[in-house]
Amino acid sequence: MSAEALAIDVQGLNKFFGDKHVVADLSLQVRRGEIFGFLGPNGSGKTTSIRMMCGLLTPDSGSGRCLGYDILRESDAIKHQVGYMTQRFSYWEDLTIRENLDFVARLYEMPNRRAAVDEALERLGLTSRAQQLTGALSGGWKQRLALAACMLHRPQLLLLDEPTAGVDPTARRDFWEELHDLAAQGISVLVSTHYMDEAERCHKLAYMAYGQLLVQGTAAEVVAAQRLTTWAVHGEHLGELSQRLREAPGVEQTVVFGSVLHVTGADAATLEASVRRIAGGAGLHVETVPTSLEDVFIHLMSRATDNYQDRP
Amino acid sequence: MKAWLANFRGFSAARWWGVVLKEFLQLRRDRVTFAMIVGIPIVQLALFGFAINTDPRHLPTAVISAEQSEFSRSLVAALRNSRYFAITEELPDEAAGREALAEGRVQFVLSIPPDFSKRLLRGEKPAVLLEADATDPTATGMALGAAEQIAGAVARKDLRGPLAALVPGEPPFEIRVHRLYNPEGVTQYNIIPGLMGVILTMTLVMMTGLAMTRERERGTMENLLATPVRPLEVISGKIVPYIAIGLVQSTIILLAARFVFGVPFFGSIVAIYVAALLFIAANLTVGITLSSLAINQLQAMQMAIFYFMPNMLLSGFMFPFAGMPTWAQWLASALPLTHFNRLIRGIILKGNGWVELWPNIWPILVFTVIVMAVAVRFYRRTLD
Numbered sequence: 001m002s003a004e005a006l007a008i009d010v011q012g013l014n015k016f017f018g019d020k021h022v023v024a025d026l027s028l029q030v031r032r033g034e035i036f037g038f039l040g041p042n043g044s045g046k047t048t049s050i051r052m053m054c055g056l057l058t059p060d061s062g063s064g065r066c067l068g069y070d071i072l073r074e075s076d077a078i079k080h081q082v083g084y085m086t087q088r089f090s091y092w093e094d095l096t097i098r099e100n101l102d103f104v105a106r107l108y109e110m111p112n113r114r115a116a117v118d119e120a121l122e123r124l125g126l127t128s129r130a131q132q133l134t135g136a137l138s139g140g141w142k143q144r145l146a147l148a149a150c151m152l153h154r155p156q157l158l159l160l161d162e163p164t165a166g167v168d169p170t171a172r173r174d175f176w177e178e179l180h181d182l183a184a185q186g187i188s189v190l191v192s193t194h195y196m197d198e199a200e201r202c203h204k205l206a207y208m209a210y211g212q213l214l215v216q217g218t219a220a221e222v223v224a225a226q227r228l229t230t231w232a233v234h235g236e237h238l239g240e241l242s243q244r245l246r247e248a249p250g251v252e253q254t255v256v257f258g259s260v261l262h263v264t265g266a267d268a269a270t271l272e273a274s275v276r277r278i279a280g281g282a283g284l285h286v287e288t289v290p291t292s293l294e295d296v297f298i299h300l301m302s303r304a305t306d307n308y309q310d311r312p
Numbered sequence: 313m314k315a316w317l318a319n320f321r322g323f324s325a326a327r328w329w330g331v332v333l334k335e336f337l338q339l340r341r342d343r344v345t346f347a348m349i350v351g352i353p354i355v356q357l358a359l360f361g362f363a364i365n366t367d368p369r370h371l372p373t374a375v376i377s378a379e380q381s382e383f384s385r386s387l388v389a390a391l392r393n394s395r396y397f398a399i400t401e402e403l404p405d406e407a408a409g410r411e412a413l414a415e416g417r418v419q420f421v422l423s424i425p426p427d428f429s430k431r432l433l434r435g436e437k438p439a440v441l442l443e444a445d446a447t448d449p450t451a452t453g454m455a456l457g458a459a460e461q462i463a464g465a466v467a468r469k470d471l472r473g474p475l476a477a478l479v480p481g482e483p484p485f486e487i488r489v490h491r492l493y494n495p496e497g498v499t500q501y502n503i504i505p506g507l508m509g510v511i512l513t514m515t516l517v518m519m520t521g522l523a524m525t526r527e528r529e530r531g532t533m534e535n536l537l538a539t540p541v542r543p544l545e546v547i548s549g550k551i552v553p554y555i556a557i558g559l560v561q562s563t564i565i566l567l568a569a570r571f572v573f574g575v576p577f578f579g580s581i582v583a584i585y586v587a588a589l590l591f592i593a594a595n596l597t598v599g600i601t602l603s604s605l606a607i608n609q610l611q612a613m614q615m616a617i618f619y620f621m622p623n624m625l626l627s628g629f630m631f632p633f634a635g636m637p638t639w640a641q642w643l644a645s646a647l648p649l650t651h652f653n654r655l656i657r658g659i660i661l662k663g664n665g666w667v668e669l670w671p672n673i674w675p676i677l678v679f680t681v682i683v684m685a686v687a688v689r690f691y692r693r694t695l696d
Contacts, residue, residue, distance in 0.1 A: 056537055079540045090535040107539040 007032045007157045007188035008053060010064025010071065015048050015057065022048050024211040026062070030190055030204075032156075035183050037202030038192040041301055045211040046192045047087055050159050053190070054084050067156050080108065083150035087161040089142045091149060093135030097126055100134055101149055108153035120148045140171040147175070151182075158182070160191040164198065176201055196294045207297060209304035223296050228252075229268040230291040231275045233261040235284040248274035253298055264295045344611040348618065355618070359625045359640075367454050368635020370398040371419040374412050376405065378426035383466075387440065390466045391422065396455035413445045413492060414668045416654045419452060419634055420444050432485050439486040446491035447661050448502045451632035456489055463487050493661045501576070504569045505660045506629040508562060508588070509652040513595055513623050516558055520599025521612040523550045529608050543691040551596045558592035559585075569660070578663030587655040590673065594648040594680040601687040623649040648676045 008030040015023040023045040030036040038046050051057040053066055055075025063070070069077045091100045101120055105113040121127045124144055137145065143163060150158065158179075164172045176198065179189055183203075191202070199205055199219065206216035215222050233241065238261040242254040245263055250270030255262045263279075265271035279286050339345060373391065377384050391397040400418060403409050409421035423441040425431075431438035442459055444452045463485055494501045524546075527533040536546065566584065569575040598619060606612035624630060626644035633644060644650045651672040658664035658672070 054538055056534065076540055079538060082538075084535075084538040086531065086534050086538075088531045090531045092532055093530070104539070107536075107541045109540075 005031055006065070007034070008036075008064070008066055008190060010053065010066075011062060013049065013052055013059045013062035013064060015045075015052060016060050022211050023052070023059075026208075026211075026213055028206060028213065028216065030157075030188055032188050033183055033186045034203045035179055035189045035191065035201070037199045037205040038190060038208065039194070039199055039205060039297060040192075040208035044208045046208055047161055049208070050084070050161050050190065050192065054078060054082050054159055056084075080153070081156045083153070083155035083158045085146050085150045085158070085160045085163050087165070089146060091134055091142075091146060094133065096131050096133055097121070097137075097145060098130040100145070101152060104149045104152050110153055116152060120152055124148050140167050143167050143171070143175070147178070156187060158187060158189045158191075160189065162192050162194065164193065164195065172198070196292075196297075199293055199297075205293075207300050209301055212304070214300050214304060219293055223291055223293060226266075226291070226296050226299060228264050228266055228291045228296065228299060229271055230262050230264045230289050230295055231271065231279075231286055232289045233263060233275065233279040233284050233286050234259060235261070235279075235282075241279060241282065241284075245274065245278055248278055250274045253295070253302060255295065255298060262289070262292075262295055264291060264299060342611075344606070344614060348614045351618065352621075355621060359622060363636050363640035364625060364631045365635035366450065366631060368451055368632040369395045371396060371451065371455055371634045372400040372417065373397040373420040373422060374401045374403045374409055374418045375399055376403050376409050376421060376423045378424055379428055381429035383429045383432055384424045387424065387462070387466050388422070390462045391459065394455075394458045394462060396458045397422075409443065411668070413443060414658065414662050414664050415671055416445065416658065417671075418445070420455070428485075435484065437485055439488045441488050441490065443490045443492055446494045446497060447657050448628070448632055449494065449497035449499055451634060452491070453497070456491075459487050459489065500573045501661060502657065503629075504565070504573050504575050505656045506627075506653050508565045508569075508656055509591060509627070509649045510624060510629055511561055511565060512558055512588070512592060512652075513649055514620055515561065516554055516592060516595040517599045517602065517619060518613065518616045519557070520550065520554055520596050521602040521606070521616045522609050523554075524600065524603030525606050525609045525612040543688055547600050547687060547691060551593075551600065554596055554599075555589070555592055558595070559588065562588040562592075575660060577660055579659030579665075583659045583664075583666070583669065584656065587652065587659065587669070587673070590676050590680070591648060591652040591655075594676050594683070597680050597683040597687055601683050601690065604687055604690040623647050626650065628653050645675065646679070648679050651675045 006029055008028060010029075011027045013023055013026040014021070026045075026049055028049075038050070040046050048057060052059045053064070053071060055071060055078055058072070063072065065071065066078045067081050069075075071078065092103070095103065098117060098121065101117045102113065105116055110116050118127075121130050126141075126145070134142070134145065147160075147163065150160075164175055167175070172195070179191070180201075183189060191198075193199060202219070204216065204218055205222050207214045207222070215225055217225065233245075235241070236259060238256050238259070242256055242261055245251050245254050245261075250265045250267045250272075251263055251274055252265045254264075261279075263271065263275055265274075275286055375388055377388070388399060392399055397420060401412070403412060403421070406423065409423065412418045413421055421441075421443045423443070425438060425440070428438050428440065442456070444456060446452050491497065524533075527536060562585070570577060599616070602612055602615045602619065606615055622643065626636065626640055627633075627647055627649035628644070629649065633641065633650065636644065654672045655669055658669060662668075
């Protein structure tokens with residue numbers, strides 16, 4: 001793959017905070033025009049990784065390029081072409097919406113600043129509230145403003161750190177529509193999220209836990225790579241059944257979704273025997289279902305925890 | 313009363329103890345606050361206990377002696393023995409004496425006329441001239457009182473034998489005192505110009521001290537760092553509005569000094585504003601540096617107070633500089649307020665020009681450059 005086709009290309013990034021290895025040997029490639037989902041539990045190193053890619057943190061070792069620029073030496077050039085949306089709303093709450101956008105436009109030395117700000121306000125549908133203080137906005141509006149502000153200088157790459165945390169479903173859907181529009185225009189997006197529906201909307205995914213990138217690829221590749229089999233058990237009061245299944249041979253995890261219980265394991269034959277014996281024996285309807293991303297992530301997560309605890 | 317008592321109904325000691333414990337835990341984690349709890353009393357004790365002296369002794373005094381005689385020597389010795397005067401230099405003529413006073417190098421200049429001993433022996437009651445920099449009446453008052461008595465004492469000691477006839481009654485010579493710059497000894501003339509530096513220090517250091525920590529505390533610093541904006545752009549950009557605030561404050565104080573307190577203005581307005589600008593710059597760099605060092609706004613505030621206290625006490629604003637021990641004078645000489653106080657009093661009350669001002673201008677310049685370098689060094693370009 002040629003370098004021009006990659007928006008992000010990092011190898012072996014490491015970061016320590018004190019003696020804590022926060023990011024371990026992170027290698028990751030994001031193609032141009034791709035929406036890349038970054039998943040993992042809280043504290044897994046996603047934010048640290050994103051900060052290293054845009055020059056906010058210096059990696060302790062490793063190398064990489066962002067939009068063709070070296071992340072260690074050319075962070076100034078990267079900053080001009082990257083839009084970074086922080087996890088926590090980080091615009092000035094004591095400035096109005098227009099003043100915030102105007103300030104950002106000045107920092108990027110945008111020509112036609114006024115026109116760009118007007119256009120952004122219009123796209124946001126905030127023209128009438130432009131004079132309102134940002135601190136008075138609701139969570140959903142803040143998030144839309146933050147996206148508009150980090151898009152203002154027309155970056156080639158967007159780094160979005162949990163942009164939809166705490167945002168209602170409709171606003172999230174609109175947000176993702178917009179991301180896909182941007183990707184269609186050739187803009188690359190690296191977005192971290194905890195939502196499975198969002199993960200499924202990404203072109204590619206990576207899953208990180210305890211500083212380590214465990215898997216990456218398309219959603220289908222990620223699921224397939226784990227070679228898991230999942231059975232669905234239909235019935236009522238599945239809690240107690242779930243407990244018993246978890247102790248049965250071949251069962252790695254059980255997840256209750258209302259009146260459906262997902263039972264997942266790597267050893268298909270042993271799993272089937274256990275499910276048929278315990279659930280089938282109780283007279284419940286069982287069937288195989290495709291393993292979902294969520295099942296895979298819970299599996300990855302529990303395995304990573306074990307590995308982490310095994311480490312000396 | 314009943315409503316007031318209702319506050320105590322259902323008071324749970326367990327819950328209350330929970331709150332107490334939580335506060336202690338948080339206090340213990342806040343290292344800077346903890347350091348201040350210990351540091352502020354120690355600094356206060358050191359300054360008030362050892363450094364500050366409202367009856368200053370050993371004031372720097374220059375002697376212009378046109379004759380070397382037993383009498384002139386014993387007069388100088390008597391001044392020194394009073395412990396109010398420390399003879400720091402011998403000067404050739406009156407012009408040099410005036411210059412030393414204007415620069416603030418000495419507090420007093422003693423001029424002994426050429427025919428002093430001859431006229432003394434003839435019983436003509438000659439006069440020696442003691443010129444005092446009276447801008448700060450408290451610094452000179454006690455010493456001048458002591459000087460008056462010295463004439464009599466010197467005479468009694470030296471005029472013996474046949475000359476003893478000169479002793480009784482009035483002293484055989486006169487110490488003529490000239491209070492320069494503030495002849496009436498009006499305290500306000502000294503305090504009001506000094507207040508300018510104090511107010512500028514307090515407001516500017518505090519306001520800029522909070523400027524950067526506020527960004528960090530609210531999380532907007534991360535945003536700022538992600539943009540192409542450079543450290544120098546942020547630091548100098550944040551400084552500019554406060555320069556304007558500083559100039560507005562200076563103008564208010566100057567107007568009040570002139571029209572409310574009637575302080576006489578001998579120097580040039582341009583010099584006042586040049587000195588003010590320089591001093592404002594020094595304070596802003598301090599504020600920005602504190603801001604880069606502090607983790608949150610509370611810490612920045614505490615550091616500002618920690619910086620402000622020695623400035624207030626040692627700069628010669630409240631207490632005479634000359635009265636402090638050497639170590640405190642060294643410390644005070646590193647503080648810009650000390651030099652600004654001399655500059656502003658020098659310009660307003662003494663009408664000093666650039667030549668006399670320079671010895672107090674360069675220390676502020678050096679201070680500003682050093683602190684600015686520290687600020688740029690500690691401005692974090694990354695979140696590391």
